[in-house]
Amino acid sequence: MNIAKFVLSSAIVAATGFLCLAALAEDEAAPAAKAAAPAVASPGTQYSAKGADTCLECHDADSDTANFTxxxxxxxxxxxxxxxxxxFGQKGMQCEACHxxxxxxxxQKSKRTETINSLKANSWMPVAxxxxxxxxxxxxxxRNAWHAEVHDRNQLACTDCHKLHVGKDPVLVKQTESExxxxxxxxQRADFQKTSSHPVRFGKMACSDCHNTHGTATQALLKKPTLNQTxxxxHAEKRGPLMWxxxxxxxDCSLCHTSHxxxxxxxxxxxxxxxxxECHSVAGHPAVPRTGAALPANGGTGAIFVVAGSCTNCHTQVHGSNHPSGNKLLR
Ligand code: HEC
Ligand code: HEC
Ligand code: HEC
Ligand code: HEC
Ligand code: HEC
Ligand code: HEC
Ligand code: HEC
Ligand code: HEC
Ligand code: HEC
Ligand code: HEC
Structure with a gap:
């Protein structure tokens, strides 16, 4: 009898316990389920009473992922x-200005991330x-050209380049920008490793010396209206005007040079x-007859003018000349 009573009461306790658990589970699930649809469109409705202090109760150096505070x-x-x-300025909303x-x-008991702006790379929020x-x-x-630019068209988020929870954003530092x-x-990483390259890999130059990554009206997001102006x-000395x-x-400098x-x-x-x-025929070279060599129809490579990549041995002023008799770019 005692035993039966005990079993019965245990059963009740167990059952009540089970019910409690079930109720708890429901308590957890219900608001979340109800919230799911509208919360995505408009995360939350009210600002927290104590601003950042509220947030930092849970989010601090210890509670967030490694390397991130x-x-x-x-x-x-x-x-x-x-x-x-x-x-965080006088009229600022602190963390909630962004989040x-x-x-x-x-x-709310479940800290569903859909109720707050997520700006992480793998965010559920659309990039736009x-x-x-x-x-x-x-x-x-x-940034007023942003909405016309190639990075925007390719769905880049600001935060694909920018880090905000750090003292110094790496993309704003010349030495770390290119990474x-x-x-x-x-x-482009491979190009900048080549024997002749703009000294980006030594941290002396950055992509943003030539490019405006937020968008420009020019080709290839160049900072200046034309490639040459860039x-x-x-290289102001190449600008001219020169006599010859x-x-x-x-x-266009890129007729002869690569940029990277x-x-x-x-x-x-x-x-x-x-x-x-590519543009000049050796056959037309005035000194050709003096070599005595008969040139093949395509201009050939046998003349003294072409051995050892020689054009620039004589035509040293390939960018133009200011010498009174520099018309053949010889001096
Ligand atoms: C009671 C504790 C608590 C408070 C207070 C709190 N959070 Fe959270 N927050 C969490 C937890 C827990 C998660 C992780 C939830 C998850 O992983 O689904 C989270 C996640 C986040 C995320 C990550 C979203 C994502 O996935 O990108 C952001 C951003 C965030 N909180 C910002 C804030 C801000 C801003 C405040 C202040 C307005 C705040 N939190 C207040 C507990 C809290
Ligand atoms: C200027 C905008 C801005 C402000 C202000 C801001 N955040 Fe963030 N937060 C971001 C961005 C952007 C990310 C995505 C990660 C990154 O870029 O570093 C982020 C990520 C987070 C995450 C997710 C971390 C993770 O990777 O799981 C949490 C949590 C968070 N912020 C909390 C806060 C808290 C708390 C505050 C206030 C003390 C705050 N944020 C203020 C922009 C901001
Ligand atoms: C493709 C990488 C990239 C993306 C995407 C990007 N930025 Fe930048 N951002 C940079 C670089 C590089 C600099 C520093 C050089 C410069 O100013 O051109 C910079 C500088 C800035 C600066 C400081 C200098 C200034 O112009 O006031 C702000 C603010 C800024 N970015 C905001 C944004 C915003 C907002 C977005 C999203 C709409 C965004 N960025 C998207 C690369 C990027
Ligand atoms: C509430 C307004 C506000 C919001 C929202 C905001 N910023 Fe800013 N941001 C500022 C102000 C103000 C500065 C400082 C400008 C200055 O001092 O020249 C700044 C500076 C910056 C800088 C330059 C930082 C430096 O060290 O020079 C970058 C990059 C930047 N913001 C990117 C972002 C990105 C990306 C977001 C979105 C995740 C964002 N900001 C959201 C107001 C804002
Ligand atoms: C922000 C400044 C800057 C801009 C803009 C710039 N350059 Fe340069 N350029 C340099 C520097 C610095 C060097 C390296 C000089 C050295 O190593 O002594 C260099 C070197 C060169 C060299 C010689 C490379 C070698 O290996 O001898 C050529 C050719 C060149 N640049 C062409 C260009 C062309 C073409 C453009 C336009 C697309 C351009 N540069 C834009 C700064 C610049
Ligand atoms: C010396 C100036 C200069 C620097 C520094 C520079 N670029 Fe460029 N970049 C150019 C020019 C000029 C073009 C256009 C080339 C053309 O149209 O022939 C270009 C084109 C590009 C293109 C379009 C595809 C291509 O290769 O033609 C990409 C992507 C690019 N640059 C990325 C970068 C990145 C990333 C960095 C930094 C690591 C960088 N650039 C540094 C001048 C530069
Ligand atoms: C998250 C990926 C991503 C990052 C980070 C990124 N880009 Fe791009 N970039 C792209 C995509 C995608 C395109 C368009 C497709 C292409 O041309 O490769 C592009 C195109 C470009 C172009 C060519 C524009 C044209 O009209 O041909 C330039 C220049 C460029 N990026 C420069 C940069 C510079 C400088 C940085 C660093 C400050 C940078 N990008 C960071 C993804 C990125
Ligand atoms: C017709 C082809 C051609 C064009 C176009 C051209 N260059 Fe050059 N550039 C050369 C040659 C060839 C050399 C190597 C000269 C040598 O070996 O003596 C050179 C070398 C250079 C150098 C390194 C040596 C020096 O003279 O300082 C720079 C910098 C340079 N060019 C910049 C430019 C710029 C900037 C432009 C556009 C305004 C440009 N080049 C247009 C053919 C050209
Ligand atoms: C041994 C020195 C030398 C070499 C090497 C040389 N040139 Fe010349 N080139 C000259 C001289 C000298 C003249 C001017 C002749 C004159 O004033 O009548 C000239 C004239 C020219 C002219 C003007 C032709 C005309 O009808 O007025 C062109 C174009 C030219 N060279 C291109 C080249 C090219 C391309 C190469 C390389 C394949 C080259 N040269 C190699 C010495 C040289
Ligand atoms: C993209 C085509 C192109 C390339 C590449 C090129 N040139 Fe020229 N070059 C021209 C044109 C166009 C003229 C002007 C011809 C005229 O005025 O009749 C010229 C003129 C010249 C002249 C003066 C000719 C004269 O009659 O006054 C010389 C010398 C010359 N180039 C040498 C070179 C050398 C050396 C190289 C290689 C480093 C070279 N060019 C590469 C297009 C080119």
């Missing part, structure tokens, strides 16, 4: 309380929505003489 935001410009326009209203996220968060403060002159670009631009910004100009130089790297000297597309012979 939410507190890192205070090391950069966004954490500057003296700048009224920054998220959206977080009251619901902070108080994530970028709107940033553009709400940053759509100014330097960020190379994660996607593998061919080059002249550092070499037509292709004023037209080359296995030939001086970033050349091709080695001389074949580079020159």
């Amino acid at each position: 939410t507190a890192g935001i205070f090391k950069g410009k966004h954490g500057n309380p003296k700048n009224a326009h920054s998220p 959206g209203p977080g009251d619901r996220h902070s108080t 929505e994530r970028n709107e968060v940033c553009l709400s403060c940053h759509l100014n002159r330097s 960020v670009c190379f994660t996607c631009h593998k061919k 080059c002249y910004s550092c 100009e070499h037509a292709p130089v004023t037209e 790297g080359s296995v030939r000297t001086a970033l050349l597309n091709k080695s001389t003489p074949s580079l020159c012979q």
